[in-house]
Amino acid sequence: MAESGRIPVPLRLCRGCRRFVRVDGREDCAFCGTDLDAAEAEHEANVTEMRRAAQALREALAGLVDGTR
Numbered sequence: 788m789a790e791s792g793r794i795p796v797p798l799r800l801c802r803g804c805r806r807f808v809r810v811d812g813r814e815d816c817a818f819c820g821t822d823l824d825a826a827e828a829e830h831e832a833n834v835t836e837m838r839r840a841a842q843a844l845r846e847a848l849a850g851l852v853d854g855t856r
């Protein structure tokens with residue numbers, strides 16, 4: 788680890804424009820103005836929903852395979 792004396796700047800990925808944004812106590816993206824917390828929560832909800840759909844698909848396919856034996 789380099790001892791440059793620099794404090795690492797906290798970065799967050801903006802879900803609105805997919806750029807990394809410096810977090811200087813602000814909650815919105817410096818580039819597109821997206822609310823980072825709201826966008827992150829929405830992204831998490833989408834990921835959760837996608838996982839649920841993928842799991843349902845796996846189960847459906849497993850049932851299909853079992854049914855054709």
Ligand SMILES: [Zn+2]
Pocket residue numbers: 801802803804805806816817818819820821
């Ligand atoms: Zn943005």
